[in-house]
Amino acid sequence: MTSEENQQIALLIGRVPSIPFRVAVRSTSGKVLVIESFPMRSDGYPNPDWFWLVDKELVRAVGRVEAHGGVAYAEQRFNNSLEAVHNAYRSARNNLLKQCGSDLRVEGGVGGARKGVKCLHSHLAYFLAGGYSPVGAWTAAQIQVGRVRS
Numbered sequence: 001m002t003s004e005e006n007q008q009i010a011l012l013i014g015r016v017p018s019i020p021f022r023v024a025v026r027s028t029s030g031k032v033l034v035i036e037s038f039p040m041r042s043d044g045y046p047n048p049d050w051f052w053l054v055d056k057e058l059v060r061a062v063g064r065v066e067a068h069g070g071v072a073y074a075e076q077r078f079n080n081s082l083e084a085v086h087n088a089y090r091s092a093r094n095n096l097l098k099q100c101g102s103d104l105r106v107e108g109g110v111g112g113a114r115k116g117v118k119c120l121h122s123h124l125a126y127f128l129a130g131g132y133s134p135v136g137a138w139t140a141a142q143i144q145v146g147r148v149r150s
Helices: 003-013 056-067 070-077 079-099 120-128 134-143
Strands: 021-027 032-037 051-053
Touching: 003 032, 021 120, 032 120, 051 056, 051 120, 056 070, 056 120, 056 134, 070 079, 070 120, 070 134, 079 134, 120 134
Parallel strands: none
Antiparallel strands: 021 032, 032 051
């Protein structure tokens, strides 16, 4: 992460990031959309957030979808695939923790959920970063996310 990226992310999230990160996804114009946080906090515990949607316009747009019942709708529509989504996410997270030398493992999937849909923002961030999430793909379609690069 560069000093410029650190400052840009601090402005987007409203504070200086406390955990190292990398820019995971940008818009085609170069705007930061998603960051990937380091899997471990400085105290040795797993970081609860992996992919984080930081673009304010996208955050607001997803919030509108959630406010109109999007979480309940997505949970019902994608119920058959949610276990696979959470398992893929959890497996990848735990692999990163293992690579960092930790014996700790996360139990939750996307957004910390063990089942169902907890947060469309997390699903969208994970999907944009290349993760398997039909919920994230559906959310992207709802807010008409344009072209991105990861």
